[in-house]
Amino acid sequence: MPRDGTITRNKIMDVAQAMVLDVGLTGTSVEKVIDGAGVTKETFFCHFKTKHDLAAALIERYADVDRHHLDDFMAKAEQLARDPLQQLLIFVGLFIEMTEQLEDPFPGCLYAAYCYQSGAISKDVMDQIKQMMHFWRDRLSQKLEAVNQLYTSRIPVTHTQVADHVLTTFEGAFVLSKVMKEPKLASEQLIQCRNYLELLYDPDS
Numbered sequence: 001m002p003r004d005g006t007i008t009r010n011k012i013m014d015v016a017q018a019m020v021l022d023v024g025l026t027g028t029s030v031e032k033v034i035d036g037a038g039v040t041k042e043t044f045f046c047h048f049k050t051k052h053d054l055a056a057a058l059i060e061r062y063a064d065v066d067r068h069h070l071d072d073f074m075a076k077a078e079q080l081a082r083d084p085l086q087q088l089l090i091f092v093g094l095f096i097e098m099t100e101q102l103e104d105p106f107p108g109c110l111y112a113a114y115c116y117q118s119g120a121i122s123k124d125v126m127d128q129i130k131q132m133m134h135f136w137r138d139r140l141s142q143k144l145e146a147v148n149q150l151y152t153s154r155i156p157v158t159h160t161q162v163a164d165h166v167l168t169t170f171e172g173a174f175v176l177s178k179v180m181k182e183p184k185l186a187s188e189q190l191i192q193c194r195n196y197l198e199l200l201y202d203p204d205s
Contacts, residue, residue, distance in 0.1 A: 009047045012037045017058050021108040025055060025117050055114075056125050062110040063132045070139060084146035085201055091143075092194045095170070099187040106174040106186050136167050151201040162200070169193040 015036040019028040030051050034044050048054040077090035099106070111129050114121050137160065144159035153162075173189035 005047065008037075008039060008043060012039060012044060012047060013054070013058055013061060016054055017062070017110065018107065020055075020058065020110065020113050024113060026120050030054075052122060052125075055121065056128075059110060059114060059125055059128055063128060066132060067135065070136065074139065074143070083150070084143055085151055085197075088140075088143050088147060089194055089197060092166070092190060092197070096187050096190045096194065099173075099190060100184070102177075102183040102186065105177045105181050105183045108178050109171055109174050112171060112175060133167070136170075137163050140166055147201060153200050154202055155200070157200070162197075165196070166193055 012033060016028060016033045019032060019036065028051075030044065033054070034041060037044075048057065073091050073094040074087075076094060077087040080090050081087050111132065114125065114129060118126055140163035141159050144162050148159055169189060169192070173186045173193075176189065177183060177185040
């Protein structure tokens, strides 16, 4: 039976991601990853030709998980409600439920970690992060556009502006939780985001 290197590859990536979130990409060396993963240099370079290849693989995996979270939670919200505003509130609520289960501060966002050191990141990798920001913005904007067709906002805002606010709150909540070392801060801020959406749209319109 041929040996499957998936387990080793994932172990290397798990160690590298934890290091990047802790000390940044520039502070994460190939040697430290090799030591942390308990593999040989030959094994590491069998999976990743360079540190850049590792960084690209990390963000690709992270984006894939992120994309599935958004799609899965949005699909569940749409199954649970017909009204687009309720769907959006449930969508945020599912993330609240997920973050409320955290016993330790959220380890951080790989997008943010890369952007803080964008000079060390290739344009292709940064473009992938930008694509994911657009993915979130577009999916949220589509839902908010449907909300705007049924509800009148209490203040003049566009669906794109609200989508960006939701995305900013999501990203900022995780950063705040990590910096303050308070795991519940993430869910608390997402609750405030949901409150904002409830207050923004007039249910009697």
